[in-house]
Amino acid sequence: MPEIFLFLLWIGYLVIKFKPLKYSLLILIGVLVFGFSLYRNGIINSDFQVNSDRLFYVNSHYFDHITRFQTWSVYLPYRFRPFIYANWIIPINVFGRAISLFWFDKVLAFTGPVFILPLVVGTVKAIQKKWLAPFLIIFATCLAAGLARDPNLGPAFVLVLPQLVTLMVFSLAK
């Protein structure tokens, strides 16, 4: 079922690629993929309910650190502590984790050293031609994977595989 959904998304993306509304539709695709990634990582279930046990590794890891920092913050007046040591830093960490998953060293584990070259060349060409849709979808997936306590690269890779193959093929373009 998820694969069919993914396939439909992919077909939809190809259809709209050259339409005037492509950017807004691409954003919509990004949002859908993001939501689907949340589902694949078990963060939301099929009833759109958030799985609080699995949601946000921050609950189990970061929250403890933040609490301890707030406790230890003897250097700051109490009233200032929430501004410095507070949960607002968590989205930054999630974003950083997504960026980290987004990079070639993680993809290399799946592609191997042989396919990394066409991927790099294809990426450069895609950026030059401002064909940014694959990156949007890959990043949305990474963002969802980055929300999980222990990011599972397996489901994330299933989602980004078509985009990676596309980028590799794009290396052949003139």
Add this chain to the structure above:
Amino acid sequence: MLNKFIISISIVCLLAGLVVRLTKLESVPPHLSNDEISIAYDAYSMVKTGRDEHGHLFPISFQSHGSYKAPLYSYLLAPLTLILPHTDTTAKLPSAAAGLLTILVISLTIYKLSKNRLLSLLAGLIMTTSPWHIYTSHMVLETNLALLFTSLSVLLFVSGHFNLTAVFLSLSMYAYHTQWGLAPLLAIYFFQNIFKNNRRSALTFLITFFVFSFPLAFDYLSLGGTSARANVEMIWNDPQVNSALSFLTTFISNYFSYTNPGYLFFSGLSLFPSPHPYNPGLFVWPLIIPYFVGLMYLFKNLKLKPGFKLILYWFLISPIVPALTHGGNSLLRNLPSIIPYTLVIAIGCHQIYLYKKVLFALLLIVYSSFIFLYSWVYLFHFPVETAATYQGYKPIAQYLNTHPGFAQVRIDDRFGIDNQFSGVPHLYFAYFNYLSPALLQNRQFKKDATYHGNVAITWINWANEPLTPSTWYVTSVGNRPSQSQQQNLLQLVSSFPDAGGRPAFEIWTTR
């Protein structure tokens, strides 16, 4: 109005960065590490006797505790140990000074390349406030010294002083092992560029480089003195890397992991065990925007501006050497990358400034806020939270120096809450108590312990330890005597908390 505002903010940030670099130099990190105290002691030993801890006369490679350290730091620190008190700050001074000078060098380099004052100021500002560079400037690190010499060689190259370029490039190889690979790669670029314009200068450059590098190469090839470290750390010595394909995979994976923006801007500086929300990146995360802007501008204008080729070349080659080593990302081995990254970010900031000044001002405000946050975390929380992982032998050394009421002292060289770390207490005692270097050079390695003077370094196993009168036993809280021994045989002389206030070490003696 906006221009004045931006310049004022920049100057304030620059000054703040300088203050952060020198603030708490003595106490952040809380104590000197194994490698740092080894460098500090070797410097003291050299200036007193001309020999290192192991008795080698004027070595080119310091044996240390088997890590065979690059020599330049110890030689530069040596005279300082004669005229200044033996403190953490004294040991860190060359590194801190190298850090400050590197800021000046990088600003001048970008000014020489671009003739743009704002760009030069921005490069200096980014370098000054980089968590990566602040961290390395607060430690006794050879790599920080090597960075200064490498960047100085680049400045001299863009200024047209080719012979001096060769001299400083060679010297950088005496400062840290990463430069063994990086310096020849830079030398190839310099030679090629000089050769285009003046063949004689190129030849002189090459000869100077080889002449100054010769002692190091001779030491490596003939004496084998520097071989241990260089051989052990390379990926081809990893048993898992057993074919050309696995070598290629490991190298490419390492190379990309060093260039991963997540590592560079979000989590690279592992002040605390990961994952941790307050672990900063090597650069403050808002700079990821100018980083990509700068990279795109660099690629677009590569042919128009000749200086950009040098920056791009440096950018591409600097992760090669660290990527050839195993053991995960090392921010110390990768330190030479800080210069090209800083230059790219500065170029990106400048482009944002030219595009929309309001955007630039906004970026500056966000950037300043996070600099404040991470300075706070680094200066106040980092030493408290990580104190248990550092060796707190310094206060014990000072205590024993002022309380000579013992015939012998036996020191357990393990520390930590679970006694899980291995330390080098003899070096702390020798450095902080100004012991005669001859004592350590002539120490006796016996089956039960290593002896120098009235100090024995050993593993104390309380169940089998022969308890003798007038002997003091120094152990970590992870290795306390049993309750019955505490009640009947032993008494506590003194206890020493770590920088976080938690108990760390204790001195026991017989009742």
